[in-house]
Amino acid sequence: MRPRVSVQDSALRNGNFSLQINPVRSEDAGLYEALVAYDTGVQSCQVELGVITVTISPSSPVVENEPLLLSCNSSHRASLVETCWFHNGRPVPTSRTFCSLHGALSILRPAMSDAGSWRCQLRYSDNEIISATYNLQILGFDGPTDPVVYAAAGSAAD
Numbered sequence: 378m379r380p381r382v383s384v385q386d387s388a389l390r391n392g393n394f395s396l397q398i399n400p401v402r403s404e405d406a407g408l409y410e411a412l413v414a415y416d417t418g419v420q421s422c423q424v425e426l427g428v429i430t431v432t433i434s435p436s437s438p439v440v441e442n443e444p445l446l447l448s449c450n451s452s453h454r455a456s457l458v459e460t461c462w463f464h465n466g467r468p469v470p471t472s473r474t475f476c477s478l479h480g481a482l483s484i485l486r487p488a489m490s491d492a493g494s495w496r497c498q499l500r501y502s503d504n505e506i507i508s509a510t511y512n513l514q515i516l517g518f519d520g521p522t523d524p525v526v527y528a529a530a531g532s533a534a535d
Contacts, residue, residue, distance in 0.1 A: 382398050429508070431448070444487075448482075460479070488517070492515045496509065
């Protein structure tokens, strides 16, 4: 996993045996074990790393009015009970524009107003709730809805 993992040597002297992974990948999910040998014996601990991913299809850049699919997946082993989506902190109700199915959200005609923070929240049968955020950028025209713009002669027009 090098060079994505590190252990802070300076922290080892203080009893901190933390492993840092940056960036985390889906395949990093699983059980990790630390073994520390002292003069008097060996200490061990186990930590399970769960990974949640939000992906977009087609891959970026997203173009205005072209359908897209946001997918949310987790390594959690329990069965998925509910998926909720939030845009800029507000819940997204499913409609003809936003359709949600099994951890995925389809946006049929994305607009410039759909850009921003999208968070998926997954709830599992063991009541575990996991969430992740994706910053959606959309290429498009963010101008007047009327294609005719008037400007006075001699002035600037945007």
